Amino acid sequence: MSLKEEYKKDLLEDLRYSVSKFDTQVLTIASGAIAISLTFIKEIVPIKYAVAEWLFLLALMCFIICLTLGFISHYLSIKKISESIDKIDENRIEEITSEEWIPKINLGMVIILPLGILLLTSYSLINMKHYKEISNKPKRTITIEGTKIHKNGK
Incomplete structure (x- = not known):
């Protein structure tokens, strides 16, 4: 096999x-973020609180x-690799360059993802503490014409 x-x-x-990494990354981050946020809002602290x-x-x-x-990073990577393959096929190996934006974009993701987390x-x-505080407040009972109404005390 030649060089x-x-x-x-x-x-x-x-x-x-x-x-492959693109698909894995998108699915992992998207489903993880969505699952955590929806589970929290639905099961731990309802949105109304x-x-x-x-x-x-x-x-x-x-x-x-x-x-x-x-998505942009992987698109640029795929595009750059495809262009490099074309240059090899055309015997223009000396024209192959690296993609300059990918490292910058990846650095952005390295900063933004932990910030989101x-x-x-x-x-x-904050919401678990707040929900615990409002859940532990004593309830006042008000009787109006024989009907009991529970009202959270403040």
């Missing part, structure tokens, strides 16, 4: 790997931005 063929084979393997919703919204925005950046964790902790 050219071996290099092209390596690029094709890189292309397969990038596509939630406070600091802005933390939740910022966390979701971080996850969406991270997913978008991941931190925001979602903060939101969860």
Whole structure:
């Protein structure tokens, strides 16, 4: 096998790997973020009792931005590998360059993903504490014409 063929084979393997990682990353982050947020709102602290919703919204925005950046990064990677394969086929190996945006985008994801996790964790902790506080407040009973009405005390 010639050096050219071996290099092209390596690029094709890189292309397969990038596509595979893209699918895994998108599914893992998206389903994890959605599952955690929906479970929290449904099972732990219902949305009607939630406070600091802005933390939740910022966390979701971080996850969406991270997913978008991941998508862009993998798209650029796939495009660059495909262009490199074409240049090899045309005997223009010296024209092959690396993609300059991918490292910057990946750095953005490295920062944004943990920030989203931190925001979602903060939101969860604040709301669990708040929900516990309002759940432990004594209830007052008011009787109006023989009917008992329970009202949370403040």
